[in-house]
Amino acid sequence: MKTILNVLLLLFCCHFSHAQTIEKVDNYKGWKWEETYVLTNEFISLAVVPDAAGRVLEYNLGDIQSLWINPKEFGQKYSNSEKVKMNEWRNFGGYRLVPTPVENCALGKNGDRSKRWPPPVTIGDAPYSITGVKKLDGKVGITVKSGEQHLPVPKWIPKDKAFTQPTKVEEAFTYERSLMIEKNSSKVYYIHTLTNVGKETINRGIMTTSQHQSWSDVKLQDGENFVAYIPFSSKYKMEDGEQYHIGVTPESHWRYVNRNRFPLDKNNPEHVEKYFNIGTNWTGEVAPGIFEIHFDYNLMGGFHMISSESWIAYANKLENTVFVKTFEKYNPELEYDHGVNIAVFNSGMATGYLETEVKTPIYKLKGKEAVIFRETHAAAKVLSLPLLSVNETGVITKQLHFDKQTNHITAQYGTFIKGDLYLMALNDQGEIIEEMKVKAVSPLKGIDVDIALEKSFSQLQVVVKDEEGKEYVLDSFTVGDL
Structure with a gap:
């Protein structure tokens, strides 16, 4: 039993x-x-x-x-x-x-x-x-x-x-x-x-x-x-x-291989180069x-x-x-x-x-x-490596790139949180002037961002919102810092 x-x-x-x-x-x-x-x-x-x-x-x-x-x-x-x-x-x-x-x-x-x-x-x-x-x-x-x-x-x-x-x-x-x-x-x-x-x-x-x-x-x-x-x-x-x-x-590398893998010969140039x-x-x-x-x-x-x-x-x-x-x-x-x-x-x-x-x-x-x-x-x-940065929301694998002429944004991420990915454009006072839902995201799929915003802005936040509406900042930048 x-x-x-x-x-x-x-x-x-x-x-x-x-x-x-x-x-x-x-x-x-x-x-x-x-x-x-x-x-x-x-x-x-x-x-x-x-x-x-x-x-x-x-x-x-x-x-x-x-x-x-x-x-x-x-x-x-x-x-x-x-x-x-x-x-x-x-x-x-x-x-x-x-x-x-x-x-x-x-x-x-x-x-x-x-x-x-x-x-x-x-x-x-x-x-x-x-x-x-x-x-x-x-x-x-x-x-x-x-x-x-x-x-x-x-x-x-x-x-x-x-x-x-x-x-x-x-x-x-x-x-x-x-x-x-x-x-x-x-x-x-x-x-x-x-x-x-x-x-x-x-x-x-x-x-x-x-x-x-x-x-x-x-x-x-x-x-x-x-x-x-x-x-x-x-x-x-x-x-x-x-x-x-x-x-x-x-010496320790050579000794380890010689003892644990296969015999080495110091008169063999290939062995010396490798080990x-x-x-x-x-x-x-x-x-x-x-x-x-x-x-x-x-x-x-x-x-x-x-x-x-x-x-x-x-x-x-x-x-x-x-x-x-x-x-x-x-x-x-x-x-x-x-x-x-x-x-x-x-x-x-x-x-x-x-x-x-x-x-x-x-x-x-x-x-x-x-x-x-x-x-x-x-x-x-993720979609690419190496990792460039880690935060509580996820990882960055391609830095956010912003084209000032077209307001075009590209980046790649991985997320630890399931939810919806948003781009939030803010003005100089930190007020949201545009909020754009990009796509549903989860830890099981890498994230590619390739999008243009319609309005000019001073700050941008890349945010994951979970099913309860809680917000997690994945990335952010200020236009003047670029």
Whole structure:
């Protein structure tokens, strides 16, 4: 009877024209977990697996996947034992977190704090509990919570063939993640809560990461079609004055390929040209202030930069689909892990994935104190790439062009909101003098604007109005600024 009931248990359903639902599904898509919570609306689907460390293992726009999931981990459930070695990392895939700084979570051989990979298990690998399933007006959501993470964790010392043995708990904290979706939108709203449940003050943050699908077919290795976009500015640089850091050397690239792919020969000019370098996937500036990175299966290494506009995006060029993360603005007065608020990691592990990472500041938390970090994910179809700008309504992929002689306007966008697209012309006093409905829009279709307005104007707004009449500004400009 239990098996039958768990096949598809509807917890609740909001009855709108396009309902938001959350369902508990047994063996969702053949993943073998008994409980997967699936949230859907007209545009997106998310799957949360409590037994897989509460990870989000699916975030799709229509049938386009953004997240990579490791089939080797299907159905697995691990204890919170921290005695794990490097080759025992439980890499489920999907959307997860790591406590920061990463370098001081373990107990080193000499009794000092040290880095360990895999990261702490309780917060990263062990099952999470469900602390809430929510229904609000037009929204559904779920909250999951980790067990109590203790630091430092033991570390395997190969020469000693033993783990280090922490003698006391120096830090104790928990992590809770709430996520919510709404009608008529591709957005996912995240609230991350880090709580110091111990007595001593700690300095701790988190890094949230998404492991992304990074090729269309394992045989094609077409990673150049799967990219990350990062906005940057000379205003924000690394401590050494560099705009970014690439954590790959020619030697490490060569060694990785030689050990994990196929034998290399330094007397072979073709091998040297292809693999004795830092990688050719760090494409660089593809539009003013926009850096692009694509996936390369024969590379293992990370990229650090400050996101100047507090967003990072993953794009599937074959499908013209983008998945964007927006988060709290970078504050140069605060401390961040490695001095940055984002990172990208290119992993050749398993079938390979490109990972986009968001870093919170390092918070000083007294005993029993908690801190909240907010993040929003959103998805849209587009007509062109690269991304040029991101806002709460959507993305810009071709800048608005205005011909003063003909009042002709062209631009391209993607929207996170379903509704109608309007052009609103304003005068010098900010009064609307012309309002033109252009077309119906949704996250499932890119937007092309190619239209002329009849009246002269001083300002223009490109606006999406949802079915309730709420307005979302997608773009705007002042004629005098052009």
